[in-house]
Amino acid sequence: MKKTIITMLIALVAIVASAETYNYLKFTKTDNSTVTYSVEGLKLTYDNTNVTITNVEGTATLPLAQVRDMEFTNDPSTTPSVLGGDVNNDGVISIADATALIDYLLGGDATGINLDAADFNGDGEVTISDATALIDYLLSGSEG
Numbered sequence: 508m509k510k511t512i513i514t515m516l517i518a519l520v521a522i523v524a525s526a527e528t529y530n531y532l533k534f535t536k537t538d539n540s541t542v543t544y545s546v547e548g549l550k551l552t553y554d555n556t557n558v559t560i561t562n563v564e565g566t567a568t569l570p571l572a573q574v575r576d577m578e579f580t581n582d583p584s585t586t587p588s589v590l591g592g593d594v595n596n597d598g599v600i601s602i603a604d605a606t607a608l609i610d611y612l613l614g615g616d617a618t619g620i621n622l623d624a625a626d627f628n629g630d631g632e633v634t635i636s637d638a639t640a641l642i643d644y645l646l647s648g649s650e651g
């Protein structure tokens with residue numbers, strides 16, 4: 508996992524040098540929140556636990572373990588941390604959330620269910636599609 512990220516970072520630094528069409532670097536965190544940083548003066552450094560982002564606006568530090576993805580973008584918007592998918596409200600997204608969601612869908616008992624987080628695909632209602640989307644997410648995120 509860490510090796511993958513470090514490899515990505517090295518690749519990104521090379522991309523920064525060549526691709527000037529994008530204005531922001533966007534990090535997607537494991538809780539599905541996103542943060543963007545201006546690429547102006549961008550410098551990325553990292554150690555075993557953190558990636559440090561330095562740009563004209565200042566310096567920010569992100570734990571590597573929380574970084575799920577990163578990409579360049581021209582969209583500076585960020586997504587607040589709502590922990591979509593944390594159906595059982597224990598602070599992490601895991602298979603327990605998928606089972607809690609399925610139990611809710613089958614039984615209709617919303618006790619202990621975070622319905623906002625349960626609407627994983629964001630279409631405004633909690634259905635089996637959210638359970639499948641959550642399971643897909645869990646499967647795709649478990650590599651490495």
Ligand SMILES: [Ca+2]
Nearest residue numbers: 593597599604
């Ligand atoms: Ca959870």
Ligand SMILES: [Ca+2]
Nearest residue numbers: 626630632637
């Ligand atoms: Ca939904």
